[in-house]
Amino acid sequence: MxxxxxxxxxxxxxxxxxxxxxxxxxxxxxxxxxxxxxDPVEAILHFTGIGAFNxxxxxxxxxxxxxxxxxxxxxxxxxxxxxxxxxxxxxxxxSFLAFEVQFDWQLFLNEIIERPYMTFGMIAFxxxxxxxxxxxxxxxxxxxxxxxxxxxxxxxxxxLASIHFYMSVKSDITEPxxxxxxxxILLSFRWKKLFKYFx
Amino acid sequence: ETQxxxxxxxxxxxxxxxxxxxxxSHNNFYExxxxxxxxxxxxxxxxxxPWQLKVSGExxxxxxxxxxxxxxxxxxxxxxxxxxxxxxxxxxxxxxGFQLSSLIAKAKPLxxxxxxxxxxxxxxxxxxxxxxxxxxGGISYPYVEGLRIDEASNPLTLMAVxxxxxxxxPQNGAPIRLVVPWKYxxxxxxxxxxxxxxxxxPPTTWNRLAANEYGFYANVNPEVDHPRWSQASERRITTxxxxxxxxxxxxxxNGYGDEVAHLYKGLDLRKNY
Numbered sequence: 001m002x003x004x005x006x007x008x009x010x011x012x013x014x015x016x017x018x019x020x021x022x023x024x025x026x027x028x029x030x031x032x033x034x035x036x037x038x039d040p041v042e043a044i045l046h047f048t049g050i051g052a053f054n055x056x057x058x059x060x061x062x063x064x065x066x067x068x069x070x071x072x073x074x075x076x077x078x079x080x081x082x083x084x085x086x087x088x089x090x091x092x093x094x095s096f097l098a099f100e101v102q103f104d105w106q107l108f109l110n111e112i113i114e115r116p117y118m119t120f121g122m123i124a125f126x127x128x129x130x131x132x133x134x135x136x137x138x139x140x141x142x143x144x145x146x147x148x149x150x151x152x153x154x155x156x157x158x159x160l161a162s163i164h165f166y167m168s169v170k171s172d173i174t175e176p177x178x179x180x181x182x183x184x185i186l187l188s189f190r191w192k193k194l195f196k197y198f199x
Numbered sequence: 200e201t202q203x204x205x206x207x208x209x210x211x212x213x214x215x216x217x218x219x220x221x222x223x224s225h226n227n228f229y230e231x232x233x234x235x236x237x238x239x240x241x242x243x244x245x246x247x248x249p250w251q252l253k254v255s256g257e258x259x260x261x262x263x264x265x266x267x268x269x270x271x272x273x274x275x276x277x278x279x280x281x282x283x284x285x286x287x288x289x290x291x292x293x294x295x296g297f298q299l300s301s302l303i304a305k306a307k308p309l310x311x312x313x314x315x316x317x318x319x320x321x322x323x324x325x326x327x328x329x330x331x332x333x334x335x336g337g338i339s340y341p342y343v344e345g346l347r348i349d350e351a352s353n354p355l356t357l358m359a360v361x362x363x364x365x366x367x368x369p370q371n372g373a374p375i376r377l378v379v380p381w382k383y384x385x386x387x388x389x390x391x392x393x394x395x396x397x398x399x400x401p402p403t404t405w406n407r408l409a410a411n412e413y414g415f416y417a418n419v420n421p422e423v424d425h426p427r428w429s430q431a432s433e434r435r436i437t438t439x440x441x442x443x444x445x446x447x448x449x450x451x452x453n454g455y456g457d458e459v460a461h462l463y464k465g466l467d468l469r470k471n472y
Contacts, residue, residue, distance in 0.1 A: 034440035037236060038225030039288060041434065044441065100434070102446040107429060115427055167427070170286075171408060172233045172336040 009076045020084040041099045048095060052088035053161055055081055057182055064189040079135055086132040093125055117167035124160040127153045158183045201365040206275035206295045217290035217436050219363045228370055228389055230326035233336040238370035245325055245369035252375060256395035259307035269360050269375050273297035278357050283419045283453045285383035289433045294378050295361035300352045308396050315351040316401035317344045317377060318393035338408050344388040345401035355380055355458050381455040383417045414472040419453035423472050
């Protein structure tokens with residue numbers, strides 16, 4: 001019996017859930033047991049940060065793929081990828097608070113205010129939080145046209161994420177530059193929209 | 200392959216050592232790559248024999264140490280030191296070595312010698328970070344460091360040839376490295392081939408790359424932040440995994456103020472970071 005399109009979509013969604021959750025849980029499990037290198041805190045921060053960026057890139061790849069390359073069924077995965085991006089960002093931020101500064105709130109706030117790359121990261125987090133809350137169907141319907149406007153802020157998020165990554169490295173800027181380039185390519189698919197904003 | 204060393208042991212006291220497995224698998228040595236695990240992963244074929252360490256410059260008696268001299272010319276002793284990385288993590292490491300002051304004395308410095316410059320081996324065939332700009336983090340090679348002559352002559356300043364009772368593994372700077380425990384880790388240059396006494400202050404690698412972030416002195420100082428993070432506290436790498444409560448306050452001069460604070464009397468440590 002051939003599987004229907006719906007079943008197919010469902011299977012891919014389950015695969016996305018499985019991958020995102022298993023990878024995340026596995027890293028935390030290893031880190032808790034001190035099996036993630038000499039500094040599990042650093043390892044977790046890197047994993048969740050890069051993971052969130054990867055998910056952001058994937059979710060922003062969806063609409064160009066649908067619009068230009070006609071992979072129309074991909075649209076079903078956009079929200080899920082966006083939500084997992086937020087989960088990874090949340091894990092990134094909470095891990096910084098709990099394991100890096102270890103609930104030294106004074107230090108936490110100082111770092112976010114005083115260090116530009118931390119400030120940019122925090123702004124990106126707040127925007128993603130708003131996008132996540134408003135992705136609930138009921139709220140989305142109530143927001144009507146303003147929903148689309150709000151969700152365009154994700155373009156700012158990928159710019160902030162690129163700067164956050166670039167500024168956080170010590171000297172080797174290859175990896176942040178590759179991510180910034182991918183971000184620019186993704187933004188270039190929206191150039192008309194962005195142009196309209198800034199006119 | 201590391202070998203056992205003969206040395207005078209030091210009492211551990213109250214300090215908790217960073218496990219050997221972590222000391223040898225987590226550090227910066229950009230010659231072998233920029234990730235913390237790269238030095239361990241990319242250095243295991245590194246050849247330390249034969250080795251030559253030349254002491255030259257403003258000295259009466261230039262000397263060259265061969266591989267065997269490194270462990271036999273001076274009596275070796277254990278020194279358990281805190282190592283504070285500029286990135287705000289730290290370890291406690293039992294080094295084995297001899298005082299740099301003994302080596303300098305042997306070379307008989309001239310009165311004109313004011314600074315000591317150090318240089319790491321340059322060998323792109325063995326050090327992938329030197330052969331590939333991306334792997335090497337974009338810093339210029341060979342890695343160079345420097346101290347004032349009085350800093351170099353301080354009894355704390357160690358030439359380490361081993362850790363945990365054995366010769367240094369390649370990733371930790373075999374066969375011989377500097378350890379300056381009151382300064383950020385990047386001052387403690389690894390795999391040294393040249394020590395030169397100079398009249399003037401030598402350039403240092405990280406200062407050349409980002410002068411606003413890394414100064415010549417690089418003394419551990421909780422009151423002077425790195426532009427991108429606070430230096431007021433640090434995470435001590437030991438055991439316990441993710442939940443280890445390992446954030447501790449950073450001590451001025453990494454806790455070695457009694458031994459070294461007098462070196463900086465009258466110096467503005469905010470300007471001379």
